[in-house]
Amino acid sequence: MAFCSPHTTTSLRSPCTTIPNSGFRQNQVILFTTRSSRRSTTRHGARTFQVSCAVEKPIVIGLAADSGCGKSTFMRRLTSVFGGAAEPPKGGNPDSNTLISDTTTVICLDDYHSLDRTGRKEKGVTALDPKANDFDLMYEQVKAIKEGKAIEKPIYNHVTGLLDPAELIQPPKIFVIEGLHPMYDERVRDLLDFSIYLDISNEVKFAWKIQRDMAERGHSLESIKASIEARKPDFDAFIDPQKQYADAVIEVLPTQLIPDDNEGKVLRVKLIMKEGVKFFNPVYLFDEGSTINWIPCGRKLTCSYPGIKFSYGPDTYFGQEVSVLEMDGQFDRLDELIYVESHLSNLSTKFYGEVTQQMLKHADFPGSNNGTGLFQTIVGLKIRDLYEQIIAERAGVPAEAAKV
Amino acid sequence: MASALTNVSLSTFAPTARGDVLARPQVAAAAARVTFPTAYRGSGALSCRAGGPSTPSGISDKMSESIKEAQETCSEDAASGECAAAWDEVEELSAAASHARDKLKDSDPLENYCKENPETDECRTYDS
Structure with a gap:
C-alpha cells in the first residue's frame, strides 16, 4: 500500500542492475525464457546466466524454531525489511507453504517430510524426528538453489497430512529455509550464509500456545500441556541442539x-x-x-x-x-x-x-x-x-x- | 491463570504516542522520517482482531478428533512413540488451524482485488 518506504526497495537492488551493460539485458531475457521452459533447457540457461551475472546466485538463510513459536511472524518482518510483502505462489496449490516476494523466497522444511501423517503414526515417530525427514533431498535442493538452479520441491499439506505434487521454485536473491531442522544436517548447515534460532522458553511456549489454541474446540489447558510434554523428548534431542550452530x-x-x-x-x-x-x-x-x-x-x-x-x-x-x-x-x-x-x-x-x-x-x-x-x-x-x-x-x- | 493468559493484549504504543512525540524536541526531528499513518492502520487491525474469524470447520473437526485420539493412545502407554506422534499431530493441526484463521483474517475482497489491479479508481490511495 501507500506506506511502503522507498528506502527498503532500493536497498536490495543487486549491483548487476546498476551496472550499465547493454549485453546484460539480453542475457536476462534468455534466462527468463529458458527458465520458464523447465528442465530440458535449464542447464543451458543457468550456464549462460552464470557467465553474465554471478550475483544472481542466492544467499541462503536458515531459521529454526519449534512449531508455533513465531517463525511466520519473523518471516513477515524479515521480508518487509527486504522490501515488499511475501505472498503464496500465484496460481499454485492453495496449501503451498512457500512465500514469495520480489527479493525473497521462504520455504518450509516440512515439505521434506519423508513420512506423511499416517506414516508417522504407524511408525510412532514425530515430525521432529529426523527419521521422518528426507535430508538427502533437502540438501540436494538447497544446493541446487544456491547454484542458481530451479527445483521441483514437494509440498507437505498441513491440513490433509499428505505429500502433494511438487511445485517449481526459482532461485530468488534471498532464499530462506524455515522449519524444525535447517541446521540439523551438516551438509545443509554448510550451505547457510546465515542462521537464526528462535529459542522459546517452556513457560512462554505454554503461554503462547494457550493464546493460540484455547478458543479451539476440543483443546483445554490439559491438552495443550500434554502436547508440549509429549513432544519434548524429541524436541530436546533433535531441535534444541541446533542452536549451538546459529x-x-x-x-x-x-x-x-x-x-x-x-x-x-x-x-x-x-x-x-x-x-x-x-x-x-x-x-x-x-x-x-x-x-x-x-x-x-x-x-x-x-x-x-x-x-x-x-x-x-x-x-x-x-x-x-x-x-x-x-x-x-x-x-x-x-x-x-x-x-x-x-x-x-x-x-x-x-x-x-x-x-x-x-x-x-x-x-x-x-x-x-x-x-x-x-x-x-x-x-x-x-x-x-x-x-x-x-x-x-x-x-x-x-x-x-x-x-x- | 487461563483467563489472564487468553486476554493477553497486543497493546501498541502507536496511537497514544503521537501527541507525546510532538511535545518532545529530541524526538521531533526523527518524527519527520517515521511514517505515522501506519500506526493508525496497525491499531485498526487490532480492533478487528478481537472478533477474528473462527477456524474452518474441516480443520477444527480434525483437530478435536486428533485430541481425543491422542488421549486414548496415551492412556495405554504415555511414554510410547505412538503417544508422542499422536500429540505431534495435534500440534500440527493446531498450527494449521491458526494459519487458516490468519489467512481468513487477511482475505479482504477489496484488498485482494487491489493487489491485482492497483491502477483502478477504487484502489487509489492518496497521500495527504
Whole structure:
C-alpha cells in the first residue's frame, strides 16, 4: 500500500542492475525464457546466466524454531525489511507453504517430510524426528538453489497430512529455509550464509500456545500441556541442539521486572550474536565490548509499569564468543522505541528511525511492543546488510557497510 | 491463570504516542522520517482482531478428533512413540488451524482485488 518506504526497495537492488551493460539485458531475457521452459533447457540457461551475472546466485538463510513459536511472524518482518510483502505462489496449490516476494523466497522444511501423517503414526515417530525427514533431498535442493538452479520441491499439506505434487521454485536473491531442522544436517548447515534460532522458553511456549489454541474446540489447558510434554523428548534431542550452530539466537523468557510473574504478558528477550561471523557485526549498546545495564526510563523518558530494562555485554555460548543484547519489558509508546533505537549502534539501518518505522508498520503483528519484534527487526536489517556485502564482494566492489 | 493468559493484549504504543512525540524536541526531528499513518492502520487491525474469524470447520473437526485420539493412545502407554506422534499431530493441526484463521483474517475482497489491479479508481490511495 501507500506506506511502503522507498528506502527498503532500493536497498536490495543487486549491483548487476546498476551496472550499465547493454549485453546484460539480453542475457536476462534468455534466462527468463529458458527458465520458464523447465528442465530440458535449464542447464543451458543457468550456464549462460552464470557467465553474465554471478550475483544472481542466492544467499541462503536458515531459521529454526519449534512449531508455533513465531517463525511466520519473523518471516513477515524479515521480508518487509527486504522490501515488499511475501505472498503464496500465484496460481499454485492453495496449501503451498512457500512465500514469495520480489527479493525473497521462504520455504518450509516440512515439505521434506519423508513420512506423511499416517506414516508417522504407524511408525510412532514425530515430525521432529529426523527419521521422518528426507535430508538427502533437502540438501540436494538447497544446493541446487544456491547454484542458481530451479527445483521441483514437494509440498507437505498441513491440513490433509499428505505429500502433494511438487511445485517449481526459482532461485530468488534471498532464499530462506524455515522449519524444525535447517541446521540439523551438516551438509545443509554448510550451505547457510546465515542462521537464526528462535529459542522459546517452556513457560512462554505454554503461554503462547494457550493464546493460540484455547478458543479451539476440543483443546483445554490439559491438552495443550500434554502436547508440549509429549513432544519434548524429541524436541530436546533433535531441535534444541541446533542452536549451538546459529549465528543469532533470539531467546524468549518470562520477565524479571515483575516478581513471580506467570502471566507471560511481559517478556524478557535476549539477542545472542556470534562474534567473528563474516559480514555480521553485532549490535551494541553505548560501548562495544563493555558490560552495560541500562534503564532508559527516568527524567528524559517516562515509562509505564513495569518499565523497560536493557543489558548488553560479551558472553560465551556453547564455548563460542558472543555479544548479548537483552530487553526486558515492553514499549507502550512510540517515544520509548525511538529513544531506545537512538542509543543502539551497528543497527545496519539505512536512515535514522528505520527500526521504529518497521515496528510501526507492523504494529498489529505479535510482539511489536517488546523485544521479540525489536530483535526480529534488527536481525532482518543485519541480514539485509549481510546480503548487500556478499553481493558487493561477488561483484568485486568493496562493501560499504551501513553506517548508522 | 487461563483467563489472564487468553486476554493477553497486543497493546501498541502507536496511537497514544503521537501527541507525546510532538511535545518532545529530541524526538521531533526523527518524527519527520517515521511514517505515522501506519500506526493508525496497525491499531485498526487490532480492533478487528478481537472478533477474528473462527477456524474452518474441516480443520477444527480434525483437530478435536486428533485430541481425543491422542488421549486414548496415551492412556495405554504415555511414554510410547505412538503417544508422542499422536500429540505431534495435534500440534500440527493446531498450527494449521491458526494459519487458516490468519489467512481468513487477511482475505479482504477489496484488498485482494487491489493487489491485482492497483491502477483502478477504487484502489487509489492518496497521500495527504
